[in-house]
Amino acid sequence: MGYINNNTGYPKDLLASRAIIKRHNYALIPPDGLVKNIIPGFENCDITILSTPKLGASFVDYLVTMYQDGKNQQGFGGKGIEVFVYVISGEVTAKADDQLFSLKTGGYVYCPAGIKLYLQNNTVLSRLFLYKRRYIPLADYQARVVSNHVEKLDSICYEDMDNVFVQDLLPKELGFDMNFHILTFKPGASHGYIETHFQEHGAYLLSGEGMYLLDNEWIPVKKDDYIFMGAYALQACYSVGKEPLSYIYSKDCHRDIEI
Known part of the structure; x- marks a missing residue:
């Protein structure tokens, strides 16, 4: 299980993990198995x-x-x-x-x-x-x-949906080449569409559970999971369970692409 869950020593069952690593594409890293x-x-x-x-x-x-x-x-x-x-x-x-x-x-x-x-x-x-x-x-x-x-931040309806909310942690100014956001889905809420974009994300789940679409694979996720979403990885999620699904994530922005 690992140090995060204070569960070390001899295993009590077969070794298994929910972790998924697809380099340069996406990754799911649950708390179980994290090392120092x-x-x-x-x-x-x-x-x-x-x-x-x-x-x-x-x-x-x-x-x-x-x-x-x-x-x-x-x-x-x-x-x-x-x-x-x-x-x-x-x-x-x-x-x-x-x-x-x-x-x-x-x-x-x-x-x-x-x-x-x-x-x-x-x-x-x-x-x-x-x-x-x-x-x-x-x-x-x-x-x-x-x-x-x-x-202290405004909680804004995400793309005109009244059950999904976004908070911008940094100013939307050209001096900043990235931003952090918190996206919150009430139970049963989802993205309005499957996103495809060149920006990449690192997301940490603060609460709830749901199903996350990563490159056309639906993957169960929950509080304390970490998700890496690479450039152009298809992405969207549904919130399930009794509490809102909320995560903090980074996004590169405000810059053109160098070639």
Whole structure:
């Protein structure tokens, strides 16, 4: 099962996994089977590396468990690299560009390229969704540090559907070459159509369960699963069960394609 579920040692049944890896296409990575990675700068933390260029992504996603006194005083990100952190649960202090941010569950910080992110856990255990990507500059435009909480964001009907809602975590400005969104489906809701696009996503399921279409394969998903969706991978989902299906995901945007 793995360290996330605190279930290690000898197996009690046949080895099996719901994980699906289709490099440069899509991947489903459930919490069962996640392993720990050692990342310089993180102290008293368990980290799992999720999407990477080896999988086909242009970004790197991480799942971080911060224990008491967990921290990163070395700084995460820096020259040419933009970073983002979202608090899945717990309470941390983030520092960026000499600004301090107190983040609780649902809080987040974005740091543009060149500005490092520093983290300090303030409780027994915090869980974070962490992201980094090489920034694509655009003449006469630049990004800036952004921090907020999802409860302060507008929840907008997604493409005129009153049972699907989207929240934009970052400004829709040309200085930003990516964005984070939270998409929430009430039970029984779905996408309005099957999406086909060149943008790629890294998505972490915050709640609920459903069926996700990935390259014409319907796959059951649920809370704490992670999904990588590569460029042009067909995608859509249905929410099932008793609670809304909600996930946070990244999307590259605001740039033309280089050839």
